[in-house]
Amino acid sequence: MNSQNSSSKYEALLDALRSMKCIAIAFSGGVDSTFLAYAAKQALGENAVAITVNSPYIPDWELKEAKELAKSIGIKHQIIDIEQIPDSIKNNPKDRCYLCKKAVFNQIKTVAEKLSLEHVVDGSNFDDTKDYRPGMIALKELDVKSPLLTQSWTKDEIRAASKAFELPTHDKPAYACLLTRIPYDTEIEVEALRRIEEAEVFMMGIGFRAVRVRCHGNLARIEVSREDRKNLFDETLLDEISLRLKDIGFTYVTFEASGYSMGSFNQTLSKGKN
Secondary structure (H helix, E strand, O other): OOHHHHHHHHHHHHHHHHHHOOEEEEOOOOHHHHHHHHHHHHHHHHHEEEEEEEOOOOOHHHHHHHHHHHHHHOOEEEEEEOOOOOHHHOOOOOOHHHHHHHHHHHHHHHHHHHOOOOEEEOOOOHHHHHOOOOHHHHHHHOOOEOHHHHOOOOHHHHHHHHHHOOOOOOOOOOOOOHHHHOOOOOOOOHHHHHHHHHHHHHHHHOOOOOEEEEEEOOEEEEEEOHHHHHHHOOHHHHHHHHHHHHHHOOOEEEEOOOOOOOOHHHHHHHOOOO
16 A cells, blocks of 8 residues: 555545544554554544453553553543453353453443443454454444444554554554463463463563463463564573473473464364364
């Protein structure tokens, strides 16, 4: 996309947001929702509010980052605290994303109504249609708008525009809630979520920005980007990783040879295993 087309597409996005008059943005602080919040602030000013959900399966660092990003954008920001894992998803069913989105966005809609905000929007984009995303069904049922998807914004376009607007998220790796690190049909334990978060924070701290620590009981299966795999081949580093993750609470530590794959556990659905 050249700069002229990019500018025209962004103006069309602003027009679409203005047509909604007053909105609540489901705001995680990721690439998509940050770009959407930035555009909404430009289009609607005080009539746009970012709403972030704080729950046991959202890392503390991500919540902190969302607060900082909202402040830097200058958009109003509300936090919804969900202190317990809903019973409907406590065993991590295959439709977990649908059930979770339904519960979370119902709460966001409730807050939006209290604030007299006419619409709830999220940062789903065109590329999200290429993966298993049952949560998008819930968004449709709840009449949540997805302006970036409607106008066919791809992730690459969002990153490029974010960079042009000097948003710090332009090169932020994709992230997803901690529930995606646990196999389907497995009971979710808060302690397991804590171990996963602590392990991923450690891995990011030693230079692996795009990382997932998949939890198989007492075994940690680490995924890093394909480009970063070569950086693991150091005996001292491997010892450091093993010792730290075992100190966190894992008994065994292993690595996914093929590297990080988005929606790793979703691949088990098509193969009929988990």
